[in-house]
Amino acid sequence: MKKITDRHKPDEEEYIHTEGIDYFKTDKDSIWGLGDKDTLELLEKIDIHGKWLNLAAGDGRYNLNLLKKADFVVASDLDKSALSKLWHNTPKKYRTKLDINVFDLTKKFPFEDESFEGVFCTSTLHYFPEKVLRKVFLEIDRILKERGRIIVEFATDVKRVFPDGNLYIRKSEPLYTFEEATSFFRGLLKTYRVQIIESEVLPEHVRTERFEYTLSCKLIIISADKK
Numbered sequence: 001m002k003k004i005t006d007r008h009k010p011d012e013e014e015y016i017h018t019e020g021i022d023y024f025k026t027d028k029d030s031i032w033g034l035g036d037k038d039t040l041e042l043l044e045k046i047d048i049h050g051k052w053l054n055l056a057a058g059d060g061r062y063n064l065n066l067l068k069k070a071d072f073v074v075a076s077d078l079d080k081s082a083l084s085k086l087w088h089n090t091p092k093k094y095r096t097k098l099d100i101n102v103f104d105l106t107k108k109f110p111f112e113d114e115s116f117e118g119v120f121c122t123s124t125l126h127y128f129p130e131k132v133l134r135k136v137f138l139e140i141d142r143i144l145k146e147r148g149r150i151i152v153e154f155a156t157d158v159k160r161v162f163p164d165g166n167l168y169i170r171k172s173e174p175l176y177t178f179e180e181a182t183s184f185f186r187g188l189l190k191t192y193r194v195q196i197i198e199s200e201v202l203p204e205h206v207r208t209e210r211f212e213y214t215l216s217c218k219l220i221i222i223s224a225d226k227k
Contacts (some may be wrong), residue, residue: 003098010219015106015215017127018185019208023059030061031208032123038170038199039122039153039221046149046223048095050117055105056124060086066120067094074116076101100142105139106132113144129174130184137188141226149167150224152194155201156181158217168213178218185222192224 005025008018019031022136033192034040047174048069057063066073069092075098076102077083083100090098103110112116119140125133140150156178160168176184182196199219206215 001062001084001087004080006081008038008079009082010040012170015128015132015157015172016078016104017124017170018082020210021081021125021208023079026085026208028089029046030059031206032058032061033152033204034220035061035065036122036153036199036201038197040177042151042221042223043069046080048118050145051115052118052200053116054113055121055194056142057086057117058082058171060089060124062120062122064090064094064172067098070097070118071120072097072099074099074101076103076105078102078104088108100123105136107141109139110141113142115143116146116148118151120146120148120151125152126155126158126169126176126181127173133218144226146226148226150226151191152185152224154181154185154219154220154222155189155217158215160206160213160215161203162211162213168211178220185220189222189224192226195223197221197223 002036005022007020009020010018019181043065043221051072052066052070054063054075057077093175148156156176162168199221203214203216206213
């Protein structure tokens with residue numbers, strides 16, 4: 001895969017929450033850091049086998065963790081530059097079981113029914129209102145095999161603060177509370193066996209080419225098995 005440096009501009013009204021950056025001008029590590037410790041712990045201890053979809057994979061914060069355990073991983077995102085960075089940062093020995101797929105997760109997924117043993121998604125779904133989340137999860141359920149697994153990392157009580165002390169608020173972001181999101185997912189996944197883990201992101205510095213701010217939030221980590 002060639003290096004793609006084109007910037008994918010965000011458009012919140014169309015639910016496009018890209019960062020609008022050239023990912024090859026960022027550090028080799030993900031712009032979002034090495035990952036939440038509780039999410040990493042969950043990925044380490046659970047059984048991951050077969051074919052998995054890394055939905056909204058971005059520049060690959062958790063993708064190598066999936067590749068080390070799954071038989072095959074499809075990393076998807078709307079931002080080609082992010083996926084290109086993911087590909088080039090993947091050790092060559094794992095690329096034979098990695099595919100890249102560019103699509104908008106708010107639309108119909110480009111996969112057949114029951115195509116995957118697992119679907120993994122982090123740091124994205126909290127941007128969408130409930131009506132969009134319901135559509136996304138209908139598609140996840142459609143492509144997931146019987147007894148398949150969903151793992152979702154969902155940010156709640158999100159707070160972003162600019163260096164001058166002003167809040168950075170994305171105008172279309174629903175800003176779910178922990179209680180709202182927990183209740184929503186328990187209802188949405190009532191046909192699944194659901195485990196919810198509570199975690200937290202302490203204030204951490206985030207810097208992209210567009211913004212610099214401090215981020216903190218509560219995390220809901222959902223592990224749900226299809227009955």
